[in-house]
Amino acid sequence: MARIVRWTALTAAAALLAAGCSSGSSDDGKDGEKGSGEQPSALTTQKLDWGRCEATADSPAPGGEWQCATLKVPLDWAKPDGETIGLALIRAKATGDDRIGSLLFNFGGPGGSGVSALPSFSPSYSQLRERYDLVSWDPRGVAASEGVRCRGDKEIQAAESVDVTPDTAAEEKAYLQGAADFAKGCEQDSGELMAHVSTTDTARDMDLMRQVLGDAKTHYFGISYGTELGGVYAHLFPQNVGRLTLDAVVDPTAGTVGHAENQARGFQRALDNYVKSTGQDPEEGSRKVADLLDRIDADPLPTSSGRELTQTLAVTGIALPLYNQSTWPTLTSALTAAEEGDGSELLALADSYNERDASGHYGTTTHSQRAISCLDDKERPTAAETKKLLPKFEKISPVFGRFFGWDTAGFCHDWPVPGQYETPEVSAPGAAPILVVGTTGDPATPYEGARRMADELGRGVGVMLTWKGEGHGAYGNGNDCLDSTVNAYLLDGKVPKDGKVCS
Structure with a gap:
């Protein structure tokens, strides 16, 4: 569960609202050469065949204003003239005459589908669309772009009974075996692709996308994990940075354990x-919440669906409403019902988070997320090392600590490809100013990470903007100061004073 929370896409909150619930890579991203080399003309001169978007198994077709196309990129950026794969793209063309270019969006995850998310969120970007083509895509290994699927629906549901905070040797064995089986399923499904879905690979894809779209500079809006992607892009291609906004910022100085600690702290702060x-x-x-979770661990709650609410599903259901202050009443209702012995509402929240529909079909965001994160992350604590860390995690958060703590051992357990770096390199000397937006009450990417991102981007590059608010992501939440500052930057190139605060 916990890594789903770790760098999650904003689409998690959207799922809640929609449900109506009451190294084979060409660069290690750290010390490798910058991404300024020549790319094959067969790729840079390709023409995108924009046409009507089709429905998928997990997403209906968007309306007529949307167009879709496929971009060819190298499977292995170390062999740019070699085998290619297709990336699914979506766009809505600019509505005004004073067009700047394309504005690329990544909504996070890693593993979130931009093709599905952009139409859902586009009403928030109507002003931006006046001067930009709104463009997003499914990154490599995600959904329609060679998406990874590691388990079938029945296996996913069966795995929900595995205790991700094991209390006994038998539970620990089952937890680690489940993680190993998941890794094996990913390898069987994806094969060679497993070594080529890193954040660095996707950053290189972005620069090819820029060229094929006909843009001299990359204009980009990254959210959650999309901020890490934006930082890595700026490091590799500082000369191609246009107007980049990073909102709900991942701390680029934190490794696997540091990220888990940050999120335990962030979700506990949001719960408080x-x-x-x-x-x-x-x-x-x-x-009270911790006691409730302990009782559910010992005795799962019944639900109206006939399925049981386990402790893992309960904590997932508790986490989801913390992403947006408008859904806090939903959490109140679900916790009240659970205290009275009915787990139905928390289960519905967990199902929304886990992309489970009424027929029992699950989405694959978490599968892609693990494939990308485990290729990126070099730090992989053992179970023994994790046990030593648990007291610290429990001190940080009595509710979420153990979940994030154990996740450090289980998430990439027995992963078939090595990780690339301890922390991503995001320094971007010479790049144009990049707007870094932090929210003081952000649960998933705590506020402190935004300042660290701004500092790591470099003096004169990272420009910090703070929103004193709640939830994961600031833009589009109704704060006029915040939205107008971001719009002025993206639409008119007006860079705010570093350290500006909106409340």
């Missing part, structure tokens, strides 16, 4: 803020 809003003492409220 939620508890305060209900008039309770945060410490007492957290203790």
